[in-house]
Amino acid sequence: MSGPDFIPAPVRARLKDLRLAGRRTAGGHGFGQHPSRSRGAGLEFAQYRAYEPGDELRQIDWKLYARSDRFFVREAERDSPLTAWVVVDCTASMAQGDAARPGWSRLEAARALAACVFELALRQGDRFGLAAVGGDGLRLVPPGAGPRQRDRCLLELQGLRAHGDWPAETALRPLWERIAAGHLVLVLSDDFDEGTVQLCERLAAARREVLNLQILTAEERDFPFRGGHRFRDAETGAETLSDGASAREGFLAAFAQARRALSARLAASGIRHTAHVLDEALDAPLRRLLAASPAERA
Structure with a gap:
């Protein structure tokens, strides 16, 4: 292939038993699965x-x-064939990584997860496209099929940088014009921007089938800090000084509550949702999202 390959060989081997499928698949003309x-x-x-x-x-x-x-x-x-879209959050907070896997950020994970979806769509003969949302506004690769389309999407992924804030709603207008009713949309984000969640809800309300994959760091899950630490908001730059051990219990409780509230909010709109932690295998969250039954997705 001419484009970059973001999928580790063991993960690629495990993709063979995964399948993209939508509950409201409309499809177009042609042959797919x-x-x-x-x-x-x-x-x-x-x-x-x-x-x-x-x-x-x-x-x-x-x-x-x-x-x-x-x-x-x-x-x-x-x-x-199904038409699948991958929407990648490229705001500043997606640059965050942690000590559990140095050099591996939320955006790096989003690139690899998006590449996995493109590979699944390619194998099934489906159409797929890419939308990147961040400080540069909206960048689109319109849907297409085949190896060349896969390479176009991978090259676009390679050029993405995490910076800036979630853009104004008017900047996302081309996305509404491109994503049609019945299309499958996977949103890859940390879901910290209210605009991301609202986008998922609006797409679902407009009869697009939406999957939401929240990308988290291992430090957010475990809060392993000890001693004095300076915590900095990646998007606002606001800093907080705190003792790690004394703040741990409160942070984990508040973070767990926020995740439960997000899950309930997305479920109310019929949006399938799961989380991916940076130290987790890439195919694990995809298996949960693409499982055939709610029990398998648990």
Whole structure:
């Protein structure tokens, strides 16, 4: 491939049993691995109907004609490709990493997770696109299919930088024009910006199928700090001096409550949600999000 490869070999090997699928998959014309409600020549038999002028002769069921002396055409469910979007948060807080994995930030994890989704879509013959939202506003790679589209998306991922704030709603207008009803949208973010959560809710309300994957650091999960520390907000620059040990219990309780509130809020909009911690295997959160049943996603 000509583009960069963000997927470690062991993770790539484990992707083979994962599948992108939407509950409201609409699909387009073409062949993929998702059943569509449109009728025509396909792979799965749907029904018979009476022959009409203009129908292809190869669609006539000649055995049924021999029994009934009437022409009937076999109709099938078309297999239609899914259109999947990956939305990557590129605001300043996505640059954060931690000591559990030096040199590995939220944005690095988002790049790799996005690459995994593109690989799944490529294997399934689906269409996929990329949207990056951050200090530069909105950057788009419109949906397409095939290896060249995969490489375009990977090259765009390579150029992303985490900086700035979540842009104004008007800057996201092209995203609304591109993402159609029935499209599958995976949002990769730390979900710390209210604008990110509102985007997920608005897309879901507009009949887009939304998956939300929150990217967290191991230090946010464990708060392993001891002694005096200076904590700095990556986006506002605000700093707080605190003793790590004395602040730990309060931080973990508040952080857990915030995560529960976010999960409940997203669930109320029908949005599937899970979290990925930077020291976790990349395919683990994808398995939870893409599992067929709620029990498997737990």
